[in-house]
Amino acid sequence: MAKGIRDKVVVLGMGCSVFGERWEDDSGDLLLEAYRECLADAGIEKKDIEAAWVGNHIDEVSIGKGGCYLANTLHLPFIPVTRVENFCASGTEAFRGACYAVASGAYDIALAAGVEKLKDIGYGGLPDSPIFGQLSRLLSPNATAPGMFAQLATAYAGRHDVPMEKIKEAITHISWKSHQNGTKNPRAHLRREISETQIKDSPFVAYPLGLFDCCGVSDGAAMAIVTTPEVAAKLKPNQDLIKVKALQIAVSSGEEMSYNHWDGSGFMTTRQAARQAYEEAGVNNPREEISMLEVHDCFSITEMVTMEDLQISPPGQAPEDILNGFYDLDGQVPCQPDGGLKCFGHPIGASGLRMIYEIYNQLLRRWPEERLVKNPRLGLTHNLGGVPSQNVCSICILGTN
Amino acid sequence: MIGISSYAGYMPRLRLNRMTIFSAMGWLNPATIMNAAGDKAVANYDEDSITMAVAAGRRCLNGFDPSTIGAVYFATTTAPFKERQNANIVAGALAAGENIRAADFGGSVKSGTTALLAALEFVAAGSGAKAVTCAADCRLGKVSSMQEMVFGDGGAAIMVGTADVIAAYKGSYSISCDFVDHLRGANSKYDRQWEERWIRDLGYERLIPQAIDGICKKYDLQVADFARIIYPCYYGAARKKINQNLGLEPGQVQDNLLMDSGDTGSAHPLLMLASALEDAAPGDKLLLVSYGNGCDALYFEVTEKINNYRDRTRVSDSVRNQAELENYLQYLTWRGMLPIEVGMRGEEDRLTRWSLVWRNRRAILSLEGTRCLECGTQQYPPQRVCVNPDCGAMDRMEPVTLADKGGKITSFTSDMLAAGTNPPAIYGNVDFNGGGRCMMDFTDCTLEDLQVGKPVYFTFRIKYIDTKRDTTFYFWKAVPSEEVPISG
Numbered sequence: 001m002a003k004g005i006r007d008k009v010v011v012l013g014m015g016c017s018v019f020g021e022r023w024e025d026d027s028g029d030l031l032l033e034a035y036r037e038c039l040a041d042a043g044i045e046k047k048d049i050e051a052a053w054v055g056n057h058i059d060e061v062s063i064g065k066g067g068c069y070l071a072n073t074l075h076l077p078f079i080p081v082t083r084v085e086n087f088c089a090s091g092t093e094a095f096r097g098a099c100y101a102v103a104s105g106a107y108d109i110a111l112a113a114g115v116e117k118l119k120d121i122g123y124g125g126l127p128d129s130p131i132f133g134q135l136s137r138l139l140s141p142n143a144t145a146p147g148m149f150a151q152l153a154t155a156y157a158g159r160h161d162v163p164m165e166k167i168k169e170a171i172t173h174i175s176w177k178s179h180q181n182g183t184k185n186p187r188a189h190l191r192r193e194i195s196e197t198q199i200k201d202s203p204f205v206a207y208p209l210g211l212f213d214c215c216g217v218s219d220g221a222a223m224a225i226v227t228t229p230e231v232a233a234k235l236k237p238n239q240d241l242i243k244v245k246a247l248q249i250a251v252s253s254g255e256e257m258s259y260n261h262w263d264g265s266g267f268m269t270t271r272q273a274a275r276q277a278y279e280e281a282g283v284n285n286p287r288e289e290i291s292m293l294e295v296h297d298c299f300s301i302t303e304m305v306t307m308e309d310l311q312i313s314p315p316g317q318a319p320e321d322i323l324n325g326f327y328d329l330d331g332q333v334p335c336q337p338d339g340g341l342k343c344f345g346h347p348i349g350a351s352g353l354r355m356i357y358e359i360y361n362q363l364l365r366r367w368p369e370e371r372l373v374k375n376p377r378l379g380l381t382h383n384l385g386g387v388p389s390q391n392v393c394s395i396c397i398l399g400t401n
Numbered sequence: 402m403i404g405i406s407s408y409a410g411y412m413p414r415l416r417l418n419r420m421t422i423f424s425a426m427g428w429l430n431p432a433t434i435m436n437a438a439g440d441k442a443v444a445n446y447d448e449d450s451i452t453m454a455v456a457a458g459r460r461c462l463n464g465f466d467p468s469t470i471g472a473v474y475f476a477t478t479t480a481p482f483k484e485r486q487n488a489n490i491v492a493g494a495l496a497a498g499e500n501i502r503a504a505d506f507g508g509s510v511k512s513g514t515t516a517l518l519a520a521l522e523f524v525a526a527g528s529g530a531k532a533v534t535c536a537a538d539c540r541l542g543k544v545s546s547m548q549e550m551v552f553g554d555g556g557a558a559i560m561v562g563t564a565d566v567i568a569a570y571k572g573s574y575s576i577s578c579d580f581v582d583h584l585r586g587a588n589s590k591y592d593r594q595w596e597e598r599w600i601r602d603l604g605y606e607r608l609i610p611q612a613i614d615g616i617c618k619k620y621d622l623q624v625a626d627f628a629r630i631i632y633p634c635y636y637g638a639a640r641k642k643i644n645q646n647l648g649l650e651p652g653q654v655q656d657n658l659l660m661d662s663g664d665t666g667s668a669h670p671l672l673m674l675a676s677a678l679e680d681a682a683p684g685d686k687l688l689l690v691s692y693g694n695g696c697d698a699l700y701f702e703v704t705e706k707i708n709n710y711r712d713r714t715r716v717s718d719s720v721r722n723q724a725e726l727e728n729y730l731q732y733l734t735w736r737g738m739l740p741i742e743v744g745m746r747g748e749e750d751r752l753t754r755w756s757l758v759w760r761n762r763r764a765i766l767s768l769e770g771t772r773c774l775e776c777g778t779q780q781y782p783p784q785r786v787c788v789n790p791d792c793g794a795m796d797r798m799e800p801v802t803l804a805d806k807g808g809k810i811t812s813f814t815s816d817m818l819a820a821g822t823n824p825p826a827i828y829g830n831v832d833f834n835g836g837g838r839c840m841m842d843f844t845d846c847t848l849e850d851l852q853v854g855k856p857v858y859f860t861f862r863i864k865y866i867d868t869k870r871d872t873t874f875y876f877w878k879a880v881p882s883e884e885v886p887i888s889g
Contacts, residue, residue, distance in 0.1 A: 122745050125746070127746075129749075134757055135782070138864070138876060139782055140840055142820075142821055146818055147814045147815075150814040152812070154812045154814065154851075155812035158853030205816070206816040206817065206818065207816075207848055254784075257838065258784060259780065259788045259790075259838075260836055264812040
C-alpha cells in the first residue's frame with residue numbers, strides 16, 4: 001500500500017524574492033530574483049532542470065494561464081512547464097508536482113515556482129472574482145476574504161463559550177508576534193514594530209478583525225529545486241540535506257457548506273491534512289515533536305484556530321497558549337519565525353514556497369542568531385486557500401536527515 | 402361565492418421623517434412644509450417594487466399551499482423591467498410553480514385594483530381556483546418636490562378564490578379617462594405633475610365621487626350602506642370635501658396612511674383595504690375606490706369566515722416594526738440620485754448569465770433545495786450527490802422549498818471592505834431548520850442584532866444591480882428576528 005513520499009525527495013536549493021509593494025517589477029522580475037538565488041543554492045545549471053511547475057492564483061492580473069509565462073521568462077528549453085492553481089495552496093501545489101515528479105522516478109531534477117503580482121489590482125485586498133464558479137457567485141453574499149475568515153471568531157466564541165474580548169486579546173498577540181519576527185527579516189514586506197494597543201485599536205475591517213489582523217497584500221516569488229536523495233548525495237556530498245517528510249492536501253467535500261455538522265470554528269480540511277501528514281512523517285505527538293510552524297495567517301484568527309486543528313493546542317486552549325507565549329520566537333513551538341503572511345506578506349502563489357523556504361533555511365541554520373529557532377528537527381508549513389466553508393489545505397513537513 | 406381569501410400589507414422597515422427632507426431641502430422649496438408632517442416609508446437599499454410585492458405576497462400566502470395558485474398578477478408603475486415579465490419573478494419567489502397565468506399591470510396607480518378585478522374575473526370565469534394580486538410601488542419625486550414628500554414605498558397582496566372567502570366580491574364600476582395629473586414618460590425616472598389645484602379639484606374631488614355614485618347606482622346602494630369607504634387621496638382638504646359632499650361619517654372613512662407610509666401608488670388602495678379588513682366584522686360592506694387616470698370601484702361584503710381568519714402579520718405591525726432613516730443623503734444614494742464613489746471594487750463587472758440563471762431558477766427564485774430520498778437529509782444548494790458522508794446516494798433527490806423554513810445563525814460578521822451602498826456588508830452562515838445551510842447576506846438589521854444561534858427568516862431582496870446593463874438580480878437574504886412573520 002502506498003505510504004507517501006517521506007524521505008524520497010530532497011530540497012536541493014531555494015530562492016525567495018523580497019516581498020512587498022514591488023511597483024517597479026513585473027511577475028517575471030520577481031521570478032528571476034528567486035530563480036537566481038535558487039539556482040546558485042542548488043549548484044546546478046538551467047539545462048539540469050527537467051520539468052517545472054508554477055503556482056499562481058490571480059492569473060488575470062499577473063501571468064495569465066498555462067505554463068508559458070515561466071518558460072518564457074527563464075527561457076526554459078522546451079521542457080514540460082505546468083501552471084497550477086489551488087487557491088492559497090498554489091505554491092505548495094507546484095512543490096507537490098515537482099516532488100512527485102522526482103519521487104516517481106520520472107525526472108531527476110524538477111523546479112517548483114510560485115509567484116503573485118497583487119499590486120497591479122488597483123485597490124486594496126483581493127479582487128472580487130467568481131472563485132467558486134458562476135452559480136456560487138449568485139447565491140453567495142457580498143463577501144470579502146476578511147469577512148469570511150472573521151466568522152471563525154464568532155463561531156469559535158459560540159462553540160467554546162469564550163468571550164470575544166479574550167479572542168481579540170489572543171489574535172492581537174498573534175499579530176504583535178508576527179510584527180516582532182518580521183522586523184528581523186530583511187525580505188519581509190512589513191518590518192515595523194507595533195504595539196498591541198495599536199493592533200487592538202486599528203479600525204475594523206470585518207468584525208472582530210481590525211486592519212492589523214489582516215496580512216499584507218504583496219508582490220513576490222519563491223522557488224525550490226528538488227531531487228532524489230541519491231542525486232542530492234552526489235551533487236552535495238557531506239552536506240546537510242533537507243528532506244520532505246510529509247506532503248498532504250485536503251480539499252473540502254462540500255460538507256462544511258451544505259451539511260450541518262461543521263460548526264464553523266475551525267477547518268475540517270486542516271484537521272484531515274494534519275492527521276495524514278503526521279502519519280506520513282511518523283509524528284505521534286505534534287505538540288512535542290514539531291519544532292516550528294509556518295501557518296496560513298491570512299488573518300490572525302486563522303492562525304489561532306489552526307493551532308488547534310494542527311493538534312498543537314488542545315481544543316479550546318489556543319488562546320491560552322498564544323497569550324502564554326507558547327508560539328513566540330522564544331517559545332516552545334515558534335510560529336511564523338519569518339513574520340508569516342502577516343508581515344512577510346502574502347503573494348498568494350508564492351506563499352507556500354516562501355514558508356518552505358523559511359523552514360529550509362532554519363533547518364540549515366542559515367539565519368542570524370537572533371532569528372534562529374532553537375534545535376529544530378521538524379518544521380511544518382500550512383496553507384489554507386479559499387474560505388472556511390470551502391477550501392484547500394496543504395501541509396508539508398520538512399526535516400533534516 | 403367569489404371573493405378575498407387572504408390579504409397582507411407590507412411596509413418596508415425604514416421611515417424617512419418628512420422634516421428630515423424639509424431640513425435638507427426646504428430652502429429650495431419652502432412650500433413643501435405644507436406636506437412635511439409624518440413619515441414616509443422607504444424601501445431599503447435592497448428593496449424595490451418586485452421585492453415588496455413578494456414580501457406582501459408571501460405574507461398573504463402564509464399558511465396556503467402556493468402550488469394551488471392559478472394566477473399571479475403584479476401591479477406597479479415602477480417595474481424593474483420593461484421587457485422580462487416582472488410577475489414571473491414574483492411568482493417564482495412565491496413558489497407558485499410555472500403552470501400559471503402571470504401578468505404585469507401598470508401605466509397608472511389604479512393598476513392595483515385593475516389587477517385585482519382581473520384576478521376576481523379569472524376565478525369567476527372558472528380559469529382557476531385562486532389568484533393572487535401583488536402590488537407595490539417605489540415612485541420617485543425629484544429632490545424637494547411635493548411628490549418626494551407624499552410618495553411612500555410599500556406593497557400589498559390580495560388572494561382571491563372560491564373557498565374560505567372572508568369578503569365576498571359583489572361588483573365593480575370603473576372610469577377610465579385620459580385625465581393627466583401625474584405622468585412619467587417611458588424614459589423618465591421622476592414623476593411630473595400638473596398644477597395641484599387641478600389634481601385636487603378636478604381629479605380627486607370629481608372622479609372619486611363619480612365612481613362612488615356610479616357603483617351605488619349600479620347596485621342600488623346608498624353610501625350609508627357601507628361600513629367602510631376606502632380611497633386614496635393625500636390632499637387633506639380634498640378628503641374633507643369629498644367626505645362632506647358624500648355625507649360620510651368620520652368612522653366610515655378608512656385612514657389613508659399618509660402619516661405612516663405615504664402614498665404607495667399602485668399598492669395603496671390594496672394596502673388600505675388590508676388595513677380595513679383587519680378591523681372588519683361579518684356583514685360589513687366595504688367600498689374600495691382607486692384613483693389614477695380614472696377610478697375602479699369594488700364592492701365587498703365581509704363574511705363570517707373572517708372570524709376564523711388566523712391572526713397574522715398586520716399592516717399595523719409594519720407600522721410598529723420600523724427604524725428611522727436619519728440621513729436624507731443615504732436615501733438619495735440608494736435611489737441612484739447621487740453620483741457616488743463606490744470604489745474600484747464596486748466597479749467589478751456583474752454580467753448576469755441568463756442560461757445559468759434559467760437552469761438554476763428554482764434554487765435562486767424559490768430558494769429550493771433538495772431532500773435525499775434515501776437518508777432524508779435536507780440540503781442547500783440543491784445537490785445530485787447526497788452531502789451526508791454516510792449516504793452519498795446519487796440522483797435520489799426530491800425538491801424542497803426552504804424559503805418558509807426559517808433557520809438560525811451559526812456565524813456572522815460585518816464587513817467594511819465589501820463594496821456596496823450600505824456598508825458594512827453584514828452576512829454569515831445560516832442553517833435552515835430541518836437541514837442545509839447557506840452563507841447569506843443579512844438585511845434589515847445591524848451587527849448588534851446578530852448572535853450565534855439566533856433565529857432568522859428569509860426575505861427576497863435585490864442581490865445586485867448591474868448598472869451597465871440595467872439589470873437587477875434578486876436572491877434571498879436572512880433577517881434576524883425572534884418573531885418570524887412567515888412560517889411553513
